[in-house]
Amino acid sequence: MAHRDIVAIGASAGGLSALKRIVAGLPAGFDAAVLVVQHMRSDHNSTLPAILERAGPLPAGFAEDGRPAERGRIHIAPPNHHLLLQGETLRLNAGAWENGVRPSIDTLFRSVAACCGTRSIGVVLTGYLDDGSAGLRALSRCGAITVVQDPADAEYPDMPRNALEMTEADHVVALDALPGLLGRLVASPAGPARPVPPDIQLEAEIMAKGYEEAMxxxxxLGARSVFTCPDCGGVMWELQDGDTLRYRCHLGHAYSAASFGNALSGEVVRAMETALRTLEERGRMLRRLGRQASQQGQSKTAKLWSERADAFAQQAETIRAALLQIQTAEGGRQA
Incomplete structure (x- = not known):
């Protein structure tokens, strides 16, 4: 009987340190392919492969499209590309963002669930928000073993905590226990394959190659909502995933409820910043007009421009205070 030979790991904030500790504890010749999504800036020239290769005995590198998933090797999603698994083959694409990120943990997990089911192990580590939660649920539904870092042990507990709210994980452990646990799980029989639920298969296909009849x-998969996509302005479909709502547009942009709310908040902030800039520019122009009118002896006109400039300044201050309140509440956090 086949053993579990695919380990998919997702991490965000605090993930570098967590991944180094896990990799350091894995043995040479680890009998599974390790697939990693670590959130990073899309323009970031990442040195993550070199860092992980130095941290432990396993070779590591950015995943290459069309290459096989090799056992005993760490395959890392490169910046600005989703990493997917189709059969035994690694696939990369620059498709629509999911949960406001690319690469997305949910995208990787869902593809692994659809192709490998009971042969796979999914791991959610430290991070903000909830990328990985829906994907971990997909893995669980397809018979994979699900592992979540103990939120109390995580540098940033949001991602592990949200994953546990959506899926009853098979194992909840601290980082130090993860390498040993993964070694035991990889050595265990995979069990009989399960049919892939149609919704998981369909979403995996949409992210892998698009879908000609996406609407x-x-x-x-769900019902059309009253919301529009923060990325493209298209209609969002509301998907019921267990007790959780998710959203997806026909171009492929997808959000959990939490990340969707975060994206909408970002839209509001951008609109407020535009309004603030416009008010400040108008105020400066009016004060300039007021000075010119005063120099020309047009005292009434100068007073009118000055009063209007004061009104714009007051409105700008109201928006600036609201922006500060939003930024304080968000804590400047990024997924």
């Missing part, structure tokens, strides 16, 4: 497909 029809999404009508099968």
């Amino acid at each position: 029809t497909a999404l009508d099968r």
